[in-house]
Structures are given as structure tokens and as C-alpha cells.
Amino acid sequence: MIKGFIFDLDGVITDTAELHYEAWKKLSDEMGWHFDRELNEKLRGISRMDSIKVIMDHNHVSLADDVIVELATKKNDIYVNSLESMTPDDYLPGAKELLTHLRQEGFLVALGSASKNAIKVLQQLKAMHYFDVIGDGNSVAKSKPAPDIFLYASEKLKLQPSNCVVFEDAEKGIDAAIAGGFHSVGIGPEERVGHAELRFNTMKEATYFEVRSFFSDFF
Known part of the structure; x- marks a missing residue:
């Protein structure tokens, strides 16, 4: 039953997909990484840390673990700030x-x-x-x-x-x-x-x- x-x-x-996209796009632009809506689709349903690794792999980038965590945290800060605009109409x-x-x-x-x-x-x-x-x-x-x-x-x-x-x-x-x-x-x-x-x-x-x-x- x-x-x-x-x-x-x-x-x-x-x-919140658009807010996630905008946050990842902003971070990627700052890092000089390629990021578009097609790549964004590959992030659907996966965690923040898995997401940044997908973006890094796509751009053939390798970074130290502490730097990856720092960048993922930066993306999250951008995203969380954008949540303030959400309402019960959403x-x-x-x-x-x-x-x-x-x-x-x-x-x-x-x-x-x-x-x-x-x-x-x-x-x-x-x-x-x-x-x-x-x-x-x-x-x-x-x-x-x-x-x-x-x-x-x-x-x-x-x-x-x-x-x-x-x-x-x-x-x-x-x-x-x-x-x-x-x-x-x-x-x-x-x-x-x-x-x-x-x-x-x-x-x-x-x-x-x-x-x-x-x-x-x-x-």
C-alpha cells in the first residue's frame, strides 16, 4: 500500500534552476571557464561538489581540493543571496x-x-x-x-x-x-x-x- x-x-x-544557472555562470565567467545551458543540464539533480567537478572536467581543469571547496562555497553564497527574492508565489x-x-x-x-x-x-x-x-x-x-x-x-x-x-x-x-x-x-x-x-x-x-x-x- x-x-x-x-x-x-x-x-x-x-x-530554482535559473538561480542555480546564474550562480554557476557568474562563477564560471570569473574563472574564465566555459559554461552554458547545455552543460547546466548535466548538473540537474546532483550535489554542489559533483556539479563543480562536472564543470571542471568539461573545461579540463584540475584544482586542489581546498580550492574546489572554496569555489563551490562562493557559488553557494551567490545562490543563497538570490533566494531572498523567492516568495510563496514561486x-x-x-x-x-x-x-x-x-x-x-x-x-x-x-x-x-x-x-x-x-x-x-x-x-x-x-x-x-x-x-x-x-x-x-x-x-x-x-x-x-x-x-x-x-x-x-x-x-x-x-x-x-x-x-x-x-x-x-x-x-x-x-x-x-x-x-x-x-x-x-x-x-x-x-x-x-x-x-x-x-x-x-x-x-x-x-x-x-x-x-x-x-x-x-x-x-
């Missing part, structure tokens, strides 16, 4: 409605995000009350596609993975859900999240009724 829902944050609950269409409906139906709900700034984002959205458990980049050592963040969330919810549905917009996020034995809902294009059990182009389409209808054998 499905008793819990686990949501990624960026690209599912809200879209939910993706359909996300707030789904969270509200799940609460009304009595389901357990967790966040499963690679972001270390997830709580700040939820506070800006005034969304903390929707979640029983917050799993973020500070919760586990291994980021997606390892299933650790979702396993952390389900354990804190006191549910088995098979009792939970994961909502993800990243290929690596769906990989993580599958690896952990979770039901999966992909948000985005076929080529990115088509390997999820159920896929919607947008969160607006991902209503409680649509999800319950698809997984009807598990409710």
Missing part, C-alpha cells in the same frame, strides 16, 4: 495543490533533495508545514543516483520504499528511486525521465487523481 510521498525540490516543488503550477491534497488525504510526505539549502527554500515558500521529514544534502553522504536520500526519507517516515512514491525531474533522481525500490513519478520530457513508472510533462498535470488512478492497485 502507498502511504507516503517523497518529493525532490528543484524542478518539482519550485524552479511554487511550480500544481505543486502546492498536490501537497495540499496529500495532506487532506492523510498521507505522510517527505522532501528528498540534494540541495543543502532546501530548508531555506521551503521557508521562503512557506512550505515547511507540508513535510513530515526533510531529507536534504546535509542528510546523507552519497548524492543521487545513489538511493540514499530517498532511503533516509522513507526510514524517517517509518515506511518501506515500496510504500512510497518519489517525484523527480532528473534522470539521476529516477535512477535513485528505482535503485531504492520506490515507485517513481517523473516530471519532464521522455528523454530525461521516461524510465519512471509514470511521467508527466509538468507538475500541473500530476494531480492526486491521476497518480492514484495509475497506482490504483497500491491504494
